[in-house]
Amino acid sequence: MLKSVVLKFANCVGESGLFRSLCPGRVPVFMLHRVSDSGEERLPGCMNSDILRSHLDYLARKGFQILSMEDLRAMLDDGRHLPSKSVMFTVDDGFFDHHDVAARVFGEFGFTLNFFLITGFLDLKLWPWDDQVAYALHRAQPSKVQVKMPSGAIFPLDLLNNEINDVVYSLRSRLKKESQSELYDWLETELYPVLKVECPDEIPPEYKPMSWDNARTLRDLGHGVFPHTCTHRILSTLPIEQRQTEIEVSIKRVAAELRYAPEIFAYPTGRLSDYDEVDVEHLGKHGIKMAFNTVPGYVRAGQNCFELPRFSLPCDSDDFRQIVNGFEAFKMKLRGLAKPAA
Numbered sequence: 138m139l140k141s142v143v144l145k146f147a148n149c150v151g152e153s154g155l156f157r158s159l160c161p162g163r164v165p166v167f168m169l170h171r172v173s174d175s176g177e178e179r180l181p182g183c184m185n186s187d188i189l190r191s192h193l194d195y196l197a198r199k200g201f202q203i204l205s206m207e208d209l210r211a212m213l214d215d216g217r218h219l220p221s222k223s224v225m226f227t228v229d230d231g232f233f234d235h236h237d238v239a240a241r242v243f244g245e246f247g248f249t250l251n252f253f254l255i256t257g258f259l260d261l262k263l264w265p266w267d268d269q270v271a272y273a274l275h276r277a278q279p280s281k282v283q284v285k286m287p288s289g290a291i292f293p294l295d296l297l298n299n300e301i302n303d304v305v306y307s308l309r310s311r312l313k314k315e316s317q318s319e320l321y322d323w324l325e326t327e328l329y330p331v332l333k334v335e336c337p338d339e340i341p342p343e344y345k346p347m348s349w350d351n352a353r354t355l356r357d358l359g360h361g362v363f364p365h366t367c368t369h370r371i372l373s374t375l376p377i378e379q380r381q382t383e384i385e386v387s388i389k390r391v392a393a394e395l396r397y398a399p400e401i402f403a404y405p406t407g408r409l410s411d412y413d414e415v416d417v418e419h420l421g422k423h424g425i426k427m428a429f430n431t432v433p434g435y436v437r438a439g440q441n442c443f444e445l446p447r448f449s450l451p452c453d454s455d456d457f458r459q460i461v462n463g464f465e466a467f468k469m470k471l472r473g474l475a476k477p478a479a
């Protein structure tokens with residue numbers, strides 16, 4: 138309650154531009170996941186399109202500049218000070234709703250966004266492992282079972298005494314720490330059978346990707362379209378050759394389908410531990426000039442272009458406004474000042 142009062146007050150102050158002038162040159166880059174028009178959201182983390190529309194309407198009314206990837210790239214290349222009253226949007230993975238819903242809502246405002254595509258997903262070879270974990274757990278027959286992880290360790294799955302979404306989260310977290318080399322085989326041969334769930338022959342409708350035609354349309358409309366690996370496995374868990382393939386093949390697939398050479402990339406799951414300098418080197422070798430992770434923070438001039446941070450797009454309008462109006466930047470600055478010097 139107190140937090141929300143303080144936040145509302147800070148956002149009123151923030152609208153005057155005070156925090157942006159105290160912390161200039163910071164651009165929030167937002168990351169969306171799924172967007173839907175229906176009132177009742179079946180997928181965890183799915184944003185209702187009315188909420189998205191209200192965020193964009195706020196930016197339009199307040200005169201924010203929506204940066205394209207080219208704008209950002211040019212500014213970072215020149216070491217130019219980034220315009221404070223600006224934002225950029227990205228959306229990861231390449232689901233159908235990114236084309237059908239998100240792009241349509243952005244189009245209503247004449248705003249562009251940037252799509253990072255799992256190329257094996259658009260090629261209909263797979264659907265993201267993290268979504269398959271959620272899909273399988275939501276249909277699990279036994280409520281308590283020992284799951285043998287790819288490493289051979291046992292994950293005691295208990296849907297009787299835990300919230301389903303907590304179990305999804307903890308199983309995914311465990312899988313992020315394991316070698317993901319054989320992850321898709323493991324889903325088929327271990328997870329689906331032990332949960333007594335039929336492994337779908339086809340990607341279920343709610344998890345379908347957009348088509349490559351959709352991706353071309355998005356680019357023709359002025360949106361950015363870039364690679365996000367072939368399989369969405371976490372790079373740092375893979376042997377070197379597989380990491381190279383993930384990077385090289387996904388860049389080549391986007392280049393072939395979109396007929397241009399992509400220079401931007403986003404790391405799967407994107408925590409600092411999910412990639413390292415080996416991947417950065419491969420990216421550079423294949424023409425990538427900028428890469429995004431998912432560490433919350435603002436993009437600033439002079440930053441390492443292969444470690445650009447992003448904020449998850451919040452549903453709550455106060456949480457959203459505190460990021461775009463710089464109260465979040467101000468708090469980060471204070472926290473940085475409070476940190477003892479190393």
Ligand SMILES: [Zn+2]
Nearest residue numbers: 229230405406
């Ligand atoms: Zn992703």
